[in-house]
Amino acid sequence: MAPRAPKPPATQAAFVLHHYDWSETSLVLDLFSREHGRLAVVAKGAKRPYSQLRSVLLPFLRLQVTLSRPSKMNEDGAAEVQSLRGAEWVGGQTLPSGAxxxxxxxxxxxxxxxxxxxxxxxxxxxxxxxxxxxxxxxxxxxxxxxxxxxxxxxxxxxxxxxxxxxxxxxxxxxxxxxxxxxxxxxxxxxxxxxxxxxxxxxxxxxxxxxxxxxxxxxxxxxxxxxxxxxxxxxxxxxxxxxxxxxxxxxxxxxxxxx
The missing domain is CATH 1.20.1440.120 (Recombination protein O, C-terminal domain)
Structure with a gap:
C-alpha cells in the first residue's frame, strides 16, 4: 500500500494586530485568529520587494493564513512562535483612514x-x-x-x-x-x-x-x-x-x- 500523502496545512481566518522587524527581510506578526486567538508568527522574507505577502500583511484586512507547525513550545506545552506559510486577503473591508x-x-x-x-x-x-x-x-x-x-x-x-x-x-x-x-x-x-x-x-x-x-x-x-x-x-x-x-x-x- 502506497504511503498516504501528508495533509496540507489548514488555513484559518486572522487579522494582523501588530508587526515588527525580525531581520532585514522578515517580520514578527501578532495575529488575532478565530481558531486559536492571539498568535506570534514569523513571516520570513515578507519585507523583500518581490514578496507576495507585503501587500496583505496589513492591519484591519481579513486574511486566510496558513501556518507551519510550531518549532518551539513553552513550559506549558503551548506553541510560542509559528512560521507563516501563506496569507491571502479574502476581500471586503479595506484599510480605514482618518479618525x-x-x-x-x-x-x-x-x-x-x-x-x-x-x-x-x-x-x-x-x-x-x-x-x-x-x-x-x-x-x-x-x-x-x-x-x-x-x-x-x-x-x-x-x-x-x-x-x-x-x-x-x-x-x-x-x-x-x-x-x-x-x-x-x-x-x-x-x-x-x-x-x-x-x-x-x-x-x-x-x-x-x-x-x-x-x-x-x-x-x-x-x-x-x-x-x-x-x-x-x-x-x-x-x-x-x-x-x-x-x-x-x-x-x-x-x-x-x-
Whole structure:
C-alpha cells in the first residue's frame, strides 16, 4: 500500500494586530485568529520587494493564513512562535483612514493588552470583524466602539453584572441614576461623575446576555455619551500601569489641531 500523502496545512481566518522587524527581510506578526486567538508568527522574507505577502500583511484586512507547525513550545506545552506559510486577503473591508484609523489601532491595542496568547475567542473575533467596517460610519462608530469594549471586558471576565447593585446584588431601579465603580460594579452615586439610569444598565446587561452585537450597539446608543467615560475608567483600571499609546497619540494630535 502506497504511503498516504501528508495533509496540507489548514488555513484559518486572522487579522494582523501588530508587526515588527525580525531581520532585514522578515517580520514578527501578532495575529488575532478565530481558531486559536492571539498568535506570534514569523513571516520570513515578507519585507523583500518581490514578496507576495507585503501587500496583505496589513492591519484591519481579513486574511486566510496558513501556518507551519510550531518549532518551539513553552513550559506549558503551548506553541510560542509559528512560521507563516501563506496569507491571502479574502476581500471586503479595506484599510480605514482618518479618525477610523486611530479607532482601529486603539481596538488593536486593547486586544494586544487584554488577550493572552493561544486562547481562542471566536465570539470576540466575530465582534471585531463586524466592528471594523462600522468605524468609518459617522453615525455608528461611537456606539460600535462602546459595544466592542463591553464585549471585550465581558469576554475577559472583567465586566461586573450591570443589572444589580454591587454592594447588595439587589436589582437596579430603572428610574434611578447609578455609577460604575471600576473596582466593584454598579453603585449608587457618591460624587459628581458620569452616570446612567438603571434602565440603561439593565438594557446593556440584557444585550450582553443576548449575544447580539446589533442589540448591544443599540443599547449603547440608548445609554448616551456618559457610557464612554464609564467604560474608559473601567478599562484603565484593569490596564493598571500599562497606558494605551494610541489614546495618548490621539490626544496629542487633537491638541496640535486646536
Amino acid at each position: 477610523a484609523l486611530f479607532s482601529g489601532y486603539y481596538v488593536n491595542e486593547l486586544l494586544l493588552k487584554f488577550l493572552p496568547r493561544q486562547d481562542a475567542q471566536p465570539g470576540l473575533f466575530d465582534a471585531y470583524a463586524a466592528l471594523l467596517p462600522r468605524l468609518a460610519s459617522v453615525d455608528d462608530a461611537q456606539a460600535a466602539l462602546r459595544a466592542f469594549e463591553l464585549t471585550l471586558l465581558a469576554t475577559c471576565g472583567l465586566l461586573p453584572d450591570l443589572s444589580v447593585l454591587a454592594t447588595t446584588q439587589a436589582p437596579l431601579d430603572p428610574e434611578r441614576p447609578y455609577m460604575l465603580a471600576p473596582e466593584s460594579g454598579v453603585i449608587v452615586p457618591t460624587h459628581d461623575a458620569p452616570q446612567l439610569t438603571g434602565m440603561a444598565f439593565i438594557q446593556l446587561q440584557a444585550a450582553l446576555l443576548h449575544g447580539s452585537q446589533a442589540a448591544l450597539q443599540q443599547a449603547c446608543e440608548g445609554a448616551g455619551p456618559a457610557l464612554k467615560p464609564l467604560l474608559r475608567a473601567l478599562l484603565h483600571y484593569h490596564l493598571g500601569h500599562r497606558p494605551l499609546r494610541t489614546r495618548q497619540v490621539l490626544l496629542d494630535v487633537q491638541k496640535l489641531l486646536t
